[in-house]
Amino acid sequence: MKEFRSGFIGIIGRPNTGKSTLVNALAGEKLMIVSTKPQATRERIGVILTTEHAQMVFYDTPGLHKPLHKLGEQMNKAALNTLKLVDLLLWLVDSTQPPGKGDQWVAKALKKSKTKVMVVFNKIDLTADFNPEEFLSRVGAEEWPWLKISALTGEGLPLLLEKIEAWLPVGPQYYPEEMITDRSESFIISEFIREEILVCAEQEVPHSTAVVIEQLEERSTGQIYIRALVLVERDSQKKIIIGREGSLLKKIGKASRKKIEAFLEKPVYLDLWVKTKKDWRNSLPMLQELGYTEPERTD
């Protein structure tokens, strides 16, 4: 009999490279939020894939970037702490972008971690003639194995999974088979609402927004009642999110309700409220309350 293998796989990269798209594709289910706007993911989120012979725990992480506020610093910390927690790192690179200083910085950070790295060149559906060796020599990482994929079309994913599985150590099943994420239902729901705000609102507004689920309960009719609070940093942003006669908030509510219903497989009543919390992205106590801070590690 084949020995059971298991392990933790960190998905690291610059913003907008397709990390969350890849995690959704590997999980075979839409759990992570995806956006054309960078810095969509704010935390390390575990997604579990259990097969007959292996269990893989993928960590989706925030894109590594130059932080402009305390939230950004915590996001980078969440991504960088992942390097110490995993058996294997997938460095996700957007093959439509030329290598830059940011990529060199990521390569250095990954090298320092001493964890196994596989470079995964994504969005290959847009770049048929992309040259991986050239990219790797530009960032000084010629020795790392690499693979070309499209998280969007699924090209290269079976081979990627095969390689990951072969690389995992023999180990136990950490999570029950039916468990697909290490996060709560409430968390995934709040993320779906944030995803819709990323679609509907322009410029800084979505990046200044956080979503908190205040109440989630099943009514006797079988409908799920959800009360969610949308936090923004300024009253002007509150006005934008609400929109003329509440039109934008309604649009956000309707679209996110559909996603939540598909996720819960139940009818949902979504009650959305907007509140200003001045400059919350620079307040550590607020970040802590929202779950955006990394616990201090002692090792």
Ligand SMILES: Nc1nc2c(ncn2[C@@H]2O[C@H](COP(=O)(O)OP(=O)(O)OP(=O)(O)O)[C@@H](O)[C@H]2O)c(=O)[nH]1
């Ligand atoms: N054409 C193409 N687009 C892709 C592919 N993978 C992701 N995208 C698109 O790239 C954008 C960013 O995808 P995300 O998955 O949100 O990227 P991310 O790396 O998680 O971004 P952050 O969370 O902001 O760090 C979205 O518009 C995706 O649809 C791909 O393989 N091909």
Ligand SMILES: [Mg+2]
């Ligand atoms: Mg993401």
